[in-house]
Amino acid sequence: MVPVQMSVDPNAYAALSALMFFIGVLGVVLRRNPLITLMSIELMWNAANLSFMAYSRAWLNNAGHIFTFLVITVAAAEAAIGLAIVVILFRPRAQSNVDDAMLLKG
Amino acid sequence: MAVFAILAVALIASAIGVISARNPVHSVVALLANFAALAVLYLTLSGEFLAMIQIIVYSGAILILFIFVIALLGAGTSIEAPGPNRLTKLTLPALIVGALALVALGYGLLRAQIPSGGGMLGAATVLPVSRGEIPAVTITPGAEGAFGSVADFGRALFTTYLLPFELTAFVLLVAVIGVVVLAGAAVPERRRKAAEREAIAKPERPMGATR
Numbered sequence: 001m002v003p004v005q006m007s008v009d010p011n012a013y014a015a016l017s018a019l020m021f022f023i024g025v026l027g028v029v030l031r032r033n034p035l036i037t038l039m040s041i042e043l044m045w046n047a048a049n050l051s052f053m054a055y056s057r058a059w060l061n062n063a064g065h066i067f068t069f070l071v072i073t074v075a076a077a078e079a080a081i082g083l084a085i086v087v088i089l090f091r092p093r094a095q096s097n098v099d100d101a102m103l104l105k106g
Numbered sequence: 107m108a109v110f111a112i113l114a115v116a117l118i119a120s121a122i123g124v125i126s127a128r129n130p131v132h133s134v135v136a137l138l139a140n141f142a143a144l145a146v147l148y149l150t151l152s153g154e155f156l157a158m159i160q161i162i163v164y165s166g167a168i169l170i171l172f173i174f175v176i177a178l179l180g181a182g183t184s185i186e187a188p189g190p191n192r193l194t195k196l197t198l199p200a201l202i203v204g205a206l207a208l209v210a211l212g213y214g215l216l217r218a219q220i221p222s223g224g225g226m227l228g229a230a231t232v233l234p235v236s237r238g239e240i241p242a243v244t245i246t247p248g249a250e251g252a253f254g255s256v257a258d259f260g261r262a263l264f265t266t267y268l269l270p271f272e273l274t275a276f277v278l279l280v281a282v283i284g285v286v287v288l289a290g291a292a293v294p295e296r297r298r299k300a301a302e303r304e305a306i307a308k309p310e311r312p313m314g315a316t317r
Binding site for chain 1: 107110114117118121122124125127130133134137140141144147148150151152153155156159160163164167168171172175176178179200204211215253254258259262263266267270271274277278280281282284285288289
């Protein structure tokens with residue numbers, strides 16, 4: 001096996017992660033299909049993970065890997081709950097819109 | 107460097123595809139491409155175990171969950187509802203906050219310090235190196251206990267980070283209960299009431315008896 005050096009500045013990874021996070025925010029703000037909103041949230045989770053991994057490698061510290069692992073777990077739980085809410089929203093009518101979800105407004 | 111550039115382009119292009127597709131199924135496919143590119147990026151960062159986890163958990167479980175929901179709801183044709191987007195009032199404040207966040211991020215990146223050595227965070231000697239300098243650390247993939255290997259990751263997970271790992275189980279339990287409470291109430295009220303009445307009326311029926 002060939003020893004590998006980190007050939008790219010970790011800040012480049014961080015910039016990439018920031019760009020991806022920004023795209024996720026755009027998706028949440030601009031799209032009103034709840035499924036695509038959830039996917040945009042997944043994009044944001046993964047952008048955070050990429051930063052964790054990059055700086056974990058730069059510092060040679062395992063903590064970033066552990067954090068990424070925990071974030072993936074929490075993202076799975078969030079996706080399950082979010083999709084359950086989407087199922088409830090979709091059930092009574094054929095079309096759904098996050099703006100219609102105003103039950104908490106009383 | 108070339109690998110990073112290709113992966114970065116793929117990552118951003120697929121992310122834009124996720125939020126711009128009209129059809130949610132196309133979004134899921136774009137998200138799959140995004141996760142694949144991300145997994146390869148993890149490999150370039152010596153995160154072997156997490157690259158596999160990314161493929162297995164994200165692409166194998168979470169995306170399939172999305173596909174299931176789309177298929178269950180027959181939402182392949184669902185388009186966004188017409189009507190005004192009520193968030194447009196917030197455009198100007200959002201732009202200001204976004205610009206401020208971008209400035210803060212750029213400042214942080216310019217000031218970032220890259221460590222010159224390995225080891226734990228507290229023990230590492232932090233030297234303010236100039237931007238673009240490569241940390242002089244080599245990793246031998248496949249070596250016993252190399253950084254990012256399964257052995258390395260597992261040892262950290264089950265010793266130093268055991269408590270967070272255990273708490274993960276609690277988070278998943280809460281998620282399972284939440285999903286059952288939210289989406290599991292599919293039995294109509296009338297049928298459940300009838301079943302309860304029947305159970306009260308015939309308490310002496312032996313266990314396991316068929317109707």
